[in-house]
Amino acid sequence: MSTGLYGTYGGRYVPETLIPALEELDAGWREAKADDSFHSELHELLTNYAGRPTPLTLAERFAPGKRIYLKREDLLHTGAHKVNNALGQIVLARRLGKRRIVAETGAGQHGVATATVCARFGLECVVYMGEEDMRRQRPNVERMGLLGAEVRPVDFGTKTLKEATSEAIRDWITNVETTHYLIGSCVGPAPYPEIVGELQSVIGRETHEQVLAAARRLPEVVVACVGGGSNAIGMFHGFVDDADVRLVGVEAAGAASLGTGRAGVLHGSRSSILADEDGQIADAHSISAGLDYPGVGPEHAFLRDSGRAEYVGATDEEALAAFRGLARTEGIIPALEPSHALARAKELEAELIVVCLSGRGDKDLAEVLSQ
Amino acid sequence: MSSATAAKSLVIYLVCEPETPELAEAAVEGGADIVELGIPFSDPLAEGPTIRLASERALARGMRTKQCLECIAAVRERVDVPLVPMTYAAILEAYGYERFVEDSRAAGATSAIVVDLPVEEHRDVARIQLVAPTSTDERISVCAEHTDGWLYLVSLTGTTGARDEVSPALAGLVERARALTGVPLYAGFGISTPAHAASVAELADGVVVGSRAVQVAVEGPDALREYVAGLRAAIDAAVPA
Numbered sequence: 001m002s003t004g005l006y007g008t009y010g011g012r013y014v015p016e017t018l019i020p021a022l023e024e025l026d027a028g029w030r031e032a033k034a035d036d037s038f039h040s041e042l043h044e045l046l047t048n049y050a051g052r053p054t055p056l057t058l059a060e061r062f063a064p065g066k067r068i069y070l071k072r073e074d075l076l077h078t079g080a081h082k083v084n085n086a087l088g089q090i091v092l093a094r095r096l097g098k099r100r101i102v103a104e105t106g107a108g109q110h111g112v113a114t115a116t117v118c119a120r121f122g123l124e125c126v127v128y129m130g131e132e133d134m135r136r137q138r139p140n141v142e143r144m145g146l147l148g149a150e151v152r153p154v155d156f157g158t159k160t161l162k163e164a165t166s167e168a169i170r171d172w173i174t175n176v177e178t179t180h181y182l183i184g185s186c187v188g189p190a191p192y193p194e195i196v197g198e199l200q201s202v203i204g205r206e207t208h209e210q211v212l213a214a215a216r217r218l219p220e221v222v223v224a225c226v227g228g229g230s231n232a233i234g235m236f237h238g239f240v241d242d243a244d245v246r247l248v249g250v251e252a253a254g255a256a257s258l259g260t261g262r263a264g265v266l267h268g269s270r271s272s273i274l275a276d277e278d279g280q281i282a283d284a285h286s287i288s289a290g291l292d293y294p295g296v297g298p299e300h301a302f303l304r305d306s307g308r309a310e311y312v313g314a315t316d317e318e319a320l321a322a323f324r325g326l327a328r329t330e331g332i333i334p335a336l337e338p339s340h341a342l343a344r345a346k347e348l349e350a351e352l353i354v355v356c357l358s359g360r361g362d363k364d365l366a367e368v369l370s371q
Numbered sequence: 372m373s374s375a376t377a378a379k380s381l382v383i384y385l386v387c388e389p390e391t392p393e394l395a396e397a398a399v400e401g402g403a404d405i406v407e408l409g410i411p412f413s414d415p416l417a418e419g420p421t422i423r424l425a426s427e428r429a430l431a432r433g434m435r436t437k438q439c440l441e442c443i444a445a446v447r448e449r450v451d452v453p454l455v456p457m458t459y460a461a462i463l464e465a466y467g468y469e470r471f472v473e474d475s476r477a478a479g480a481t482s483a484i485v486v487d488l489p490v491e492e493h494r495d496v497a498r499i500q501l502v503a504p505t506s507t508d509e510r511i512s513v514c515a516e517h518t519d520g521w522l523y524l525v526s527l528t529g530t531t532g533a534r535d536e537v538s539p540a541l542a543g544l545v546e547r548a549r550a551l552t553g554v555p556l557y558a559g560f561g562i563s564t565p566a567h568a569a570s571v572a573e574l575a576d577g578v579v580v581g582s583r584a585v586q587v588a589v590e591g592p593d594a595l596r597e598y599v600a601g602l603r604a605a606i607d608a609a610v611p612a
Binding site: 012015016018020021156157166170174175263265267268270275279280 | 413430500
């Protein structure tokens, strides 16, 4: 395939019904990227609606003896980095004349971000969510309802993000002429990994500038959690050209698509996935709904193979300890997803580290307190 | 065999399961000209609930790629009609594209259908291409040029599964495809009753029935033979050979 490849990963493995829509999206995206009015509209929304730029906070008490800076995506409107992508894609969808938005969600952060931007622009919004995730992320289900979105429970398979994504794609296949699929991570068929990666790279661009201003040098390591991998890819884009900066992605140990996966096809692209030797997708397991996914963005698989980025795992227990630790030492309650990144960052043999604090932990309180 | 001389082809889809050889034989006795044999995938994006559930059931019963190829070989021993494996790219990715072509041929398969492998990809895998109402004329031409035998018209914008009526989009798709290519056009998705089959046969060169056949197959070979015979009779009455 000629477009949308990251090495041998990526591509467009979808039924023919969707190919014309992907070509339309690709053309619309290229047009938008070349159009100053797209960038100014998005910049205005990111600044005055979402709350960018987000601060870079030095976490002195969390990791004594090191300088760990936190990129505070948790302070954004809706509580996570997901809104960067949702705003960009909603502007794009409006340019394409779509009136209906469909999305999948795991932890609910992407669903809330999507419901939010749909409310802001008056578009119909349907969010697919696994029943297991609806149980463990109840507050986000209620938020989406309040924002006027319809949350459709997915009650088969693992009842988590994998099935929610499949159902969202099936909805898109059925309603493709009126509907934009607002995918939440840097996964899916081309051009989605590129679109989401570029929309999230605002994280890395800001961080690069901010860390130079604060520390007067580049960090030794930047760390981010990886489920589908959108906050990580956004952060990594800011440093990928700085060869001396280590890029470390932290997966949930029970959902380590990059650490223990194999090449395969899931949800429209070829990447590193959790699958058996027959290509059947395996179940992922994580306390964190946002990381509980057996696939990952194709660009991460490429960065792993090329050696530019490294990927490690953190267990549920390690993430919980970091969750509690950051709350007690810094007065910041992180989401469970970046808690995985915090857990590994603390142990790195480096002095100056940046961690992407991709979201806040309000949604996780019930789950953490029940542990 | 009357079906072999019929003007319009009837294609019946079944998921590979332990009972499938017997069921496929019944389908052919009922008048199927071609049998599609589904190799189940855990996350089949083009399938509605019926085939998704059947796939999950087959996987739970251990029907992995190797067992499915054995199933195709067992069907081959019972019937003479073309057998077309239908599956997803993930299965070929894991098994090896070339190896799949070799082993499925050795098992007695003719061609293949890979639902989510666009025409640009792996042209070394000879297969029946699918086009949809959303396909541009340009893509219909490219798919027709590269298809292996016949072109699969996805009659509606959506996933597989029985519908109340034949999609109104089919007539337009047939008309566009006829203007662009001379290859036979077989239509599927949402076709479940003899009346549907008859009206589709008036438009296309072949009729593909999947989800409803999978549902009837659960009742056993006699029920399936009778169901397929009903489709066959309706097609032949509408468009005599």
